[in-house]
Amino acid sequence: xxxxxxxxxxxxxxxxxxxxxxxxxxxxxxxxxxxxxxxxxxxxxxxxxxxxxxxxxxxxxxxxxxxxxxxxxxxxxxxxxxxxxxxxxxxxxxxxxxxxxxxxxxxxxxxxxxxxxxxxxxxxxxxxxxxxxxxxxxxxxxxxxxxxxxxxxxxxxxxxxxxxxxxxxxxxxxxxxxxxxxxxxxxxxxxxxxxxxxxxxxxxxxxxxxxxxxxxxxxxxxxxxxxxxxxxxxxxxxxxxxxxxxxxxxxxxxxxxxxxxxxxxxxxxxxxxxxxxxxxxxxxxxxxxxxxxxxxxxxxxxxxxxxxxxxxxxxxxxxxxxxxxxxxxxx
Numbered sequence: 001x002x003x004x005x006x007x008x009x010x011x012x013x014x015x016x017x018x019x020x021x022x023x024x025x026x027x028x029x030x031x032x033x034x035x036x037x038x039x040x041x042x043x044x045x046x047x048x049x050x051x052x053x054x055x056x057x058x059x060x061x062x063x064x065x066x067x068x069x070x071x072x073x074x075x076x077x078x079x080x081x082x083x084x085x086x087x088x089x090x091x092x093x094x095x096x097x098x099x100x101x102x103x104x105x106x107x108x109x110x111x112x113x114x115x116x117x118x119x120x121x122x123x124x125x126x127x128x129x130x131x132x133x134x135x136x137x138x139x140x141x142x143x144x145x146x147x148x149x150x151x152x153x154x155x156x157x158x159x160x161x162x163x164x165x166x167x168x169x170x171x172x173x174x175x176x177x178x179x180x181x182x183x184x185x186x187x188x189x190x191x192x193x194x195x196x197x198x199x200x201x202x203x204x205x206x207x208x209x210x211x212x213x214x215x216x217x218x219x220x221x222x223x224x225x226x227x228x229x230x231x232x233x234x235x236x237x238x239x240x241x242x243x244x245x246x247x248x249x250x251x252x253x254x255x256x257x258x259x260x261x262x263x264x265x266x267x268x269x270x271x272x273x274x275x276x277x278x279x280x281x282x283x284x285x286x287x288x289x290x291x292x293x294x295x296x297x298x299x300x301x302x303x304x305x306x307x308x309x310x311x312x313x314x315x316x317x318x319x320x321x322x323x324x325x326x327x328x329x330x331x
Contacts, residue, residue: 001060003225011225015232019109032097038243045237052229066297067221071230073304074220074266077259078213079234080252083242085205093198095177102180103195104239107202114203115231118214123224133274136215140267143212147260164201173197212263219266219273220300251319258311265303269295 033041049072057065090100125132173192178184182196217227275283275292283289 001064001223001225008225011229015236018236019105019112033101033240033243035244038240042237042240042244045233045240049233049237052233056226063297064221064223064226066301067223068226068230070220070297070301070304071217071226072233073301073308074216074262075213075230075234076237077262077304077308078216079238080241080255082205082238086202086242089198089201089205093194093201095194095198099177099180099195100242101239103198103202104242106199108235108238110199110203112232112235115214115235116228119224119227119231122214122218122227126218126222131274131280133219133270133277134280136218137267137270137274140212140215140219140263140270144260144262144264144267147256147263164197164204167192167200168197215270216263216266219270220297252312252315253318254311254315258307258315261311262304262307265307266300269300 053065053068053072056068086104089095090103095103171192172189173194173196174184174186175194177195178193180195181193182199183190183192185191213231214227217230221227221230272292273294275289276294
């Protein structure tokens with residue numbers, strides 16, 4: 001893709017405007033969003049992503065459009081897994097419902113900035129060292145095995161990372177929320193509020209999730225422009241998704257298994273791509289292995305849709321069956 005500098009600037013500028021409008025509206029009127037409000041906003045962001053993919057198709061061709069859609073769906077599905085941790089953070093810090101939108105919004109903006117840095121670094125590394133695909137692939141397969149075997153923590157409590165513990169120890173904080181204020185002055189001292197800690201928790205937690213998602217999307221496209229836009233579109237709808245399906249997350253009982261299969265598929269695809277373009281001297285004498293196929297994006301996109309579809313249907317079917325079984329026992 002040959003995206004001119006003004007194209008980058010226009011894309012980032014438009015998305016920044018959407019985010020700033022969102023922040024301005026929420027800052028003026030912190031509230032618990034209604035389901036119709038959340039549904040409208042989520043439909044807008046999903047529709048915008050679909051239209052953007054069609055624009056990529058018209059401007060750059062079906063190959064790049066397929067890469068965008070595959071990356072966007074992958075990032076979106078991984079973001080759903082993030083939501084469970086976000087729910088734990090909100091519950092752990094007892095964030096009032098009317099302030100949760102504000103916390104999520106600022107946390108998402110921090111996540112977008114940090115992911116932008118990760119994406120830029122990833123592009124530099126990939127361009128300089130093609131063998132990094134071996135590392136990305138192995139890491140995704142390892143993460144998939146951890147997810148599938150229950151290696152990820154299933155506790156119903158949020159465990160603060162070292163940065164949060166350091167901040168809480170270094171900066172005295174109030175016990176009560178003061179609206180959306182991050183700091184307040186009490187008895188002549190400047191103190192941080194729980195809102196500051198919550199926003200930091202959301203931002204840094206999403207950064208940890210990016211360690212999985214950034215290598216995953218680079219397994220679907222090597223275009224930094226598509227990687228960035230797919231991530232931004234996935235994160236822009238994350239706040240609405242939080243309120244819309246927060247109560248449904250418990251029903252997605254096979255989500256971890258589905259994501260494990262998804263990450264394993266992309267991990268294998270990355271390793272196969274690395275072998276197809278091999279330049280490591282100790283692998284096939286530094287020559288590419290032409291016998292190893294390079295999975296086309298059409299197959300990847302179809303596999304992603306199939307994996308996510310089967311995961312959702314199977315999860316909802318099991319949840320409904322378990323609910324009926326409980327009702328039968330109670331009766």
